[in-house]
Amino acid sequence: MKKFFTVFKFEYSNLVKSRTFIVLTLLVVIGAGIGLSWPRISELVSGDKETPVEEGMTIAVINDSVYDDELINSTLQSSMPEYKISLIEGTQDDAREMVKTDEYGYIIMLKGENEYTLVTKSLGIDNSLSYRLDGILLYNYRSYLLDNAGLDAEQSNAVLQAQMEYNLVETGKSQTNSLLYTNMIVIAMYMIIIIYGQMVATSVATEKSSRAMEVLVTTVDPVRMMFGKVLGIGTAALTQVAVIAGSTILFYNLNSDYLATGFISTLFNMPAETIILSILLVILGFFVYAFLYAAVGSLVSRIEDVSQGVLPITFISIASYMIVMISMPSGNVDSLLMKICTFFPLTSPYALVARMAMTDVGLWQSIGAVALLLVTCIVIGYLAAMVYRLGVLMYGKPPKMKEVFKLLKDSRKS
Amino acid sequence: MEIQINGIVKRFGEKTAVDNVSFTARGGKAFGLLGRNGAGKTTTMRMIMDVFKADEGTITIDNQKIDRKKIRFGYLPEERGLYPKKKIKDQLIYLAELNDMSKSEALESINHWLDKLDMKQHLEKKLDTLSKGNQQKIQLASVLMINPDIIILDEPFSGLDPVNASVLQQIVFEQIEEGKIVIFSSHQMNNIEEVCDDIIILDEGKAALAGNLNQIKDSYPKTHIKITGNGTENIKKDVEKHLSAFVKSTKISELELDIYLYTEKGRDEILDIISKGSYDIDSFRVVKPSLNEIFIQTTKGAEQ
Secondary structure (H helix, E strand, O other): OHHHHHHHHHHHHHHHOOHHHHHHHHHHHHHHHHHHHHHHHHHHHHOOOOOOOOOOOEEEEEEEEOOOHHHHHHHHHHHOOOOEEEEEOOOHHHHHHHHHOOOOOEEEEEEEOOEEEEEEOOOOOOOOHHHHHHHHHHHHHHHHHHHHOOOOHHHHHHHHHOOOOOOOOOOOOOHHHHHHHHHHHHHHHHHHHHHHHHHHHHHHHHHHHOOHHHHHHHHOOHHHHHHHHHHHHHHHHHHHHHHHHHHHHHHHHHOHHHHOOOOHHHHOOOOHHHHHHHHHHHHHHHHHHHHHHHHHHHHOOOHHHHHHHOHHHHHHHHHHHHHHHHHHHHOOOOOHHHHHHHHOOOOHHHHHHHHHHHOOOOHHHHHHHHHHHHHHHHHHHHHHHHHHHHHOOOOOOOOOHHHHHHHHHHHHHO | OEEEEEEEEEEEOOEEEEEEEEEEEEOOOEEEEEEOOOOOHHHHHHHHOOOOOOOEEEEEEOOEEOOOOOOOEEEEOOOOOOOOOOEHHHHHHHHHHHOOOOHHHHHHHHHHHHHHOOOHHHOOOEHHHOOHHHHHHHHHHHHHOOOOOEEEEEOOOOOOOHHHHHHHHHHHHHHHHOOOEEEEEEOOHHHHHHHOOEEEEEEOOEEEEEEEHHHHHHHOOOOEEEEEOOOHHHHHHHHHHHOOOOEEEEEEEOOEEEEEEOOOOOHHHHHHHHHHOOOOOOEEEEOOOOHHHHHHHHHHHHHO
16 A cells, blocks of 8 residues: 555656646646636726727618618617718619728618618628617617507507516526536546546556566556556646636636626536536546556557557547537437436546536436446456556557457466 | 575466476575576566566575565666656655655665765756666666665676676675675676576576586586697697597687597596697696586577
8 A cells, every 4th residue: 555655646746746737737727817807907908898999890871771861870870889880872882892992891781661781891700790780770660660550659669678577497407507617527527538548648658668667566566556656647637627726716706796797607606516526527537537548558568659559548538528518508418329428438427427517317316327437437447457467567569459358368367 | 595486387378488497596695597588587587576476386585475575676677767757866766665665765775876886966867868878877776775685687787888887796796795685687698607606597488407507517528628838739730630539629729729529538538648748738727618608508409
């Protein structure tokens, strides 16, 4: 047990003290700090909360509609104060030309009662302008129709501004809220598994290729060595996550006044049970994969072979990540595929995290699922240890899967 | 203190890597574990250090089961290597801690050995910034710093320049003086011959030859005679003329004459010729076979 801790301590402190680890952690912390303080910083810099009028963002209007110029101008200007509205004359070809030569950013051509053409270079992906125009002009058109139907201004306003009162009671989990943080958890899990899992494989392969292993095996039992290494690296990963999470929460609390209404706040209002379960699942998920990575690392003789050796594991990890990521936005995380993934050892960490955070799996099912993952983790750890024991002193061409199983069978006989 | 290896067998699948090998290595003496590549030397050493369990046979120290908490092994593997990218100090402390040393004990011992090997200035450096020879010294320090009871050196001289080789030899002698068990493995015979008292030669997993080196040499037929002096030319002529029934071959160079006999018979006859004639000679001696010759004979003979 003492030797296990010696290995654990060595692996942990090596990683935590490494420059890459420190720099990477700091960068993420600084990034989170700036990101979460941004609303506050930008307010300090600009002095007021209003967004300034974007330069060149004049909207020209060619009015061939039934409405008079005055009405159109005042309606648009009052609804879109950040733009400058200017009425011009011309045909569609003129409009194209003016947009092309950057005279105007946008030109709206109004026709008849309810038809308009928006001329611009490119609307972009995120441009809400056309939606807003739709709204404004439709409101205008409806009020025109109501007016024609004989309603006075007050009546028609009442009709137009009438709204439904909306109350929501969700008995299950709010997927709109949980989607974001589940996304974060799955991404974090994926990154931890890929980055630190591969680190386990590389670390084992380094000991083998540098032949430090030859000396190590004479003093430590390979199995203890493997568990010490995996736990050491895993704890280092956990340390990093804890530092990042801790500083992020700190930054959030410092800036909470500016962030309370945004979607970011949902991230920091995760239910406690989700947090605890997620941590548990991320840890178990990491170990399941890390043991596999360690086994692969023990089978290759050279560092160059690591990336090829870990490919199948990395591929499974990517595939399960993709399945979960694609299933989540649809909200259908209880589909048959997801259910199968919940019980398949290598996909279950991802699938479980998503399902537990987004739907009500129930206490007993949760416990059952975690227990199953724990058993999986132990079984894979045991198998990996057996492979590791064989692999660490085996040099030459990395063996095929079939050969590994044969070796395992032979070694159990003797 | 002595370590007894008793009929150990190790099989890997179909292949028997070590087949019923027995020997005893005593404290205060160096033991040579010899054999060609793949003869089973490394497997034997790994079994001694409990990396592999022997399928059959026992390994004991003073007839007791080896207690790894009390007995420390210092091992210099043939394929040298520690962590190339880690600080020498850090990895040496790690290896010492794995041998149940405390950090302060480890540091003290590390300083002692690096000082002795003239490597102290490299303590804070990364291993791969050192020259190959210096890396070997660091590895040697890692073996000795734990104050091992049993030192196992696999091809310790390979890759060392003559100065470092003699440093190593000196240190090994010191360790033997202290009464430690030193097991050498090598296929370079000249170094072994100078250091080791007892040897075993493995061939394809089996013990082809074992025992005290001097006794082994004595047991070989004395068929090589060396004569030096000015009259060797004439002796060669006369011996070839009168004793062709006994003499297999002769070789002459400068003032040295080597005569190789078929059997031990013929030595007295040669002496007879020399004493009767009036040749000018400085010395006449029977040459014992070198370990190298014994090794080649033993391992080749078994192959055929």
